[in-house]
Amino acid sequence: MLPDGGADDEERWLAEGIAGVQQNAFYMHRALDSNNLKDALKYSAQMLSELRTSRLSPHKYYDLYMRAFDEMRKLEMFFREETRRGSCSVVDLYELVQHAGNVLPRLYLLCTVGSVYIKSKEAPAKDVLKDLVEMCRGIQHPLRGLFLRSYLSQISRDKLPDIGSEYEGDADSINDAVEFVLQNFIEMNKLWVRMQHQGPVREKEKRGKERNELRDLVGKNLHVLSQIEGVDLDMYKETVLPRILEQVVNCKDELAQFYLMDCIIQVFPDEYHLQTLETLLSAFPQLQPNVDIKTVLSQLMDRLSSYAAASPEVLPEFLQVEAFAKFSNAIGKVIEAQVDMPVVGAVTLYVSLLTFTLRVHPDRLDYVDQVLGACVKKLSGNAKLEDSRATKQIVALLSAPLEKYSNIVTALELSNYPRVMDYLDNSTTKVMALVIIQSIMKNTTCISTSDKIEALFDLIKGLIKDMDGAQDDELDDEDFKEEQNSVARLIHMLHNDDHEEMLKILCTVQKHILQGGPKRLPFTVPSLVFSALKLVRRLQGQDGDVIGEDVPATPKKIFQILHQTIEALSCVPSPELALRLYLQCAEDSKAQITAIHLIIGTLQRMSIFGVENRDTLTHKTTGYSAKLLKKPDQCRAVYACSHLFWTDDQDGIMDGERVLLCLKRALRIANAAQQMANVTRGSSGSVALFIEILNKYLYFFEKGIPEITNTVIQDLIELIRTEKQSENSVADPSTEAFFASTLRYIEFQKQKGGSIGEKYEQIKTT
């Protein structure tokens, strides 16, 4: 091994080596220029002797090697010229270079002449190569041996008796080419592994580092194998792969196993892997226990899934070779075999398998669930995950199906999905919940049944309520707002055209968000309120007939829900919000009022209906009027309904009894409103109602409805007076004015005289 020298020393040794190479190269060039073979051999051997050093690290040695390599190309040209000219036969040359005193220069020279030998075709390539690969056994020093064999590999790179190459021999020559490379590979791997066990223990780490630098020299052979034209799938399957794996497994060296498995996966084509999955995967459980199998296996799965994604036409092959089952199986075995594998390792494997599944078998939801299930099984021994890398992988695992299907509804069908989530800590549960909501938003997924919503809220419960032992204090206010706004947005995405189901959805959402506590309610309640009001509008927008007793979705019920929901805000220090929401609901009832008045107006003018139909319609209209949210609105709607029963048209309906009924009903409502106002020390609004009703009475009085007598009117005037006085608050000037002008009107009519004047005569206004 290298002695411990400073970097400066090493630089110096390298400089010395380079100087040695350059100097000898100079004399070698002179010999080449003067066609002096003997001197050329002498100086090239001396130059190559610089490579006998043991003092350089692999990097520096490589530098020196490259300089010698360049010079050797010139020597090779010279050899070729010599043999072409006939001044020296290649066979003689092959003998001659073996007289070099030192074994290392001798073998470099031999390889160089060997290259010329093969090119000359005076001997079959396979014989020369076989001889060279055997001779190289002469160097057992790992570093020097690796570079020498690497030299052999480089100069023979374009001279392998491959199919179609000019050096192709008889039918079996492809086997010779493969055999040559395999043998060189095996010898190099042995040297490389042995390096680990030579030298003092204290330099173990340094050796590991140096070995790592040298790895490509070994791996290069696999690249060469992959480039050999004649290595078709059959040969790969029958010879190449088994031989490589045999060496990899038997060398029992962690570094070599990890690196070479990676090489195999990267240098050979996808379809070869697919067709030899079983063989390749069977090697994994045989590797040393500390080999980072998850990385290698993940790379294999990633590679094959990219292959499937890029070439859909190969998908049947994946099915044919049962790729999923094989991977799934292999992962199970690896996890079982590597007892010490940390959770993050196992989860990473499942992420790769899931990615593979989603890309290769997007239609197999059962596979996806199976992967998640296997993950749950692996996690089941643990409590919540603490390892942040592992939780990150779980998030990746759970996000993958969302990305793939762009539809949370699909994920909701995965029975193991929530089970995996159970292993996440509180903050990661939230992260995942946000990922889910974002996915819904991004894809504008509509979630349309209460069952699915139940499942969804279970997944995002981290955002919905305080979790056990959660410390929300550390959560940034901004973040919290952002989270809850997401939930609020989500509520708007829950929709079903069926009113009954929509009501169920609202109930489900209500049930969940009411658990949110005072911090969350102000964010979530408004969404629910608006969503519910939307349903109310929809109900109104359709045929009024649904309002039967057996229909569950009625505006009344919804308003009850709304009431409950908004009431929940009472525990929250945000009365303003509650008020605004109530007003929003009221806003809606205003629309109802407008609608009712429109209906009344229209109906009053319609003469097309038969008695029965008209009766139904008027009945419904009065019914609705009395069901409006606010008493004053009820009152006004009901007295307006009186017009439905008295029309001036010919053959119009003239039902004084029912007119009176409406007005009396309006009075009762006004009375109730008045009482409520008294209780709550409210405004004088209700008196105005009485005055309005009085005006209606007067209207019908003038129309001559027999049921409306001056006594009735007189009583009403008195009632208003009493109510006004009993109102302890300051009288509302507009009400006063309204009442005064109504009385003035009565006086005015009296003075008019005639039949009208007579009618009014008995009504006292003072």
Next chain:
Amino acid sequence: MNQYVNKKFSNQYKATIGADFLTKEVQFEDRLFTLQIWDTAGQERFQSLGVAFYRGADCCVLVYDVNSMKSFDNLNNWREEFLIQASPSDPDNFPFVLLGNKVDVDDGNSRVVSEKKAKAWCASKGNIPYFETSAKDGTNVEEAFQCIVKNALKNEPEEELYVPDTVDVVGGNRAQRSSGCC
């Protein structure tokens, strides 16, 4: 590289490990040269020994995939890395050649780097010659290498010529060296 030297092309992705090395004899202006072409590994993890083979190159061929903006964006890094590692005596005039490869893919419909953009880059780096190639069908490969040889020979006083290489499947680049010799 394989298309140029062996007239072969494979659609399969096979990673390069270490530096791949091929030679080819070329006729140029009545002289025979042996071109050494070195192809670097596109993935850093397969370049464990570094790039000592850059040194002494006569020309450096940078290759990107016209269908990948990332491979184009990486050109600057490859070029600078080459100049640092090879440390040629006159870096400003060191011969580079740029190849925009895979022009055959999807009849050019998936192309994301325009010829104009590539040429602008070449102009900004001291008028680097530019070729649009297809390693698959061989389009412009021969022409590109003729240019590479010509540029490498111009640089001959440096004693050794470097030539870069060709087909980058992953969108990396390759350096090649060529030693001129008769």
